[in-house]
Amino acid sequence: MIDLQLTDKTHDEERQGEALVIDAPEVRNGRKLYIESYGCQMNFADSEIVASILKDQGFETTGDYHEADVVFINTCSIRENAEQRVRNRLSQFGAEKRRNPKLVVGVLGCMAERLKSKFLEEEKLVDMVVGPDAYRDLPQLINQVEDGHKAINVLLSREETYADISPVRLNGNGITAFISIMRGCDNMCSFCVVPFTRGRERSRDPHSILAEAQDLFDKGYKEVTLLGQNVDSYKWKGPDAEENAEIEVNFAQLLEKVALISSDLRIRFSTSHPKDITDEVLYAIAKYDNICNYIHLPVQSGSSRVLELMNRTYTREWYINRIDAIRRIIPGCAISSDIIAGFCTETEEEHQETLTMMDYVGYDFAFTFSYSERPGTLAARKLEDDVPEEVKKRRLAEILLKQQETSLFRLQQFVGKTVRILVEGTSKKSDKDLCGRNDQNAMVVFPATTGVKAGQYVNVHIDRCTSATLLGTIAVEVPEIV
Ligand code: 5AD
Ligand code: SF4
DSSP states (O other): OOOOTTHHHHHOOOOEEEEEEOOSSSSSOOOEEEEEEESSSSHHHHHHHHHHHHHTTTEEEEEEEGGGGGEEEEEOSSHHHHHHHHHHHHHHHHHHHHOOOEEEEEEEEEEHHHHHHHHHHTTTTTEEEEEOOOOGGHHHHHHHHHHTTOOEEOOOOOOOHHHHHHOOOOOOOOSEEEEEEEEEEOOTTOOOHHHHHHOOOOEEHHHHHHHHHHHHHTTTTTEEEEOTTTTOOOOOEEOOOOSEEEEEEEEHHHHHHHTOOOOSEOOOOOOOOTOOOOHHHHHHHHHOTTTTSSEEHHHHHOOOHHHHHTTTOOOHHHHHHHHHHHHHHTTOEEEEEHHHHHOTTTTTTHHHHHHHHHHTTTTTTTEEEEOOOOOOOOOHSOOOOOSSHHHHHHHHHHHHHHHHHHHHHHHHHHTTTTEEEEEEEEEEOOTTTTEETTTTTOOEEOOOTTTTTTTOEEEEEEEEEEEEEEEEEEEESOBOOO
């Protein structure tokens, strides 16, 4: 069982094997769905779409796959070890299928898209393979399997955004939720499989985004995270709400519109791209107190030569310019990153440039990876994966160590101060403690106090910290840092 929203993990980190359960559907068909998700926040958001589609068909969800009629595994392809984890899990589902041959086993998401029909050949116990743009077809595909056929739909779409599907919030805390604002990616970073598995970039109708955010707020939610592979390139053109005129909405404008729903609704977003993040976006963040001062701006490498090979389309200098703009326009803004160690042909000096970039920015947090060649990507076709495994490992360890020190330093800046947090629920470690995040996305844990409950904003005095968490007590004084 999981708490989807109690995570600071972004699209970059592979989350693993979390089963998702929804409320009972209005009309039941007496059948049960078990769905397990891996990978990025986007995948978890997609599982909420899938659950919604099947809920309309009368499926109830279960957290125990032994009692399921349909088992879905929503997969991630970003690195090889992510795929390996899925295969291991599939062999467990295979054992269940041998016990219960009527069980329908479906593979969804990026691995389904990447391997297509090969999946059905390689994994004999899989019945269905369904790509990320084909979820509307799931009821029909399940019927096909029940009629004794294997089923596959891996068609990618240039239009599908599932805009009209109201996601069911799976195992949520009722306080924070994801809203998918776009799908796909047009960037073609040379290491990345995502453009192949999730297709072309398309932006979702802002009216449906605003309606979803308003609906969440009306239901008591206090924080939404707008999700996209590259939110800064969000762009939508179409009729306004009254259908009187054509409007164009960019990401800064979308942020503002969502922020105006209520000053009590916090807005987060992920992921930003250094080449596309504009000052207009930064000014929107600075203007509205409820748009959180936190930007996930993956650098990947600190070397301009490596960045060029990665096809990131910016240089070290450009990235530094964006960091300087953030520091100037939004003082105190937290910044996090994704960093890849040991990309093709990376030299020791270039690795050092990544470390000095980390020094320059002083990231609050970073997701760090060792380069993993993905079949079909530009890098796999054109570049040699020539950094030896042990060198990648050592460079990654150096990056990790630096990040741990920097994260601790960043959190220490809050000690002795009072911060405003949104209470998300009881702490994972002790039900005597509550937890929530401050504006900068740092997790804060403090002893539960009578009358304080999830969904409230409270001021917490920070007494101490670990490298990942701030520890404090409810404060009466007003926050110094909001
Ligand atoms: N190897 C290692 N890390 C990768 N990422 C994407 N593709 C790869 C790969 N082939 C990382 C990047 C990206 C995040 C989603 O995952 O840092 O920002
Ligand atoms: Fe992959 Fe680059 Fe698109 Fe991110 S921006 S999903 S790393 S291609």
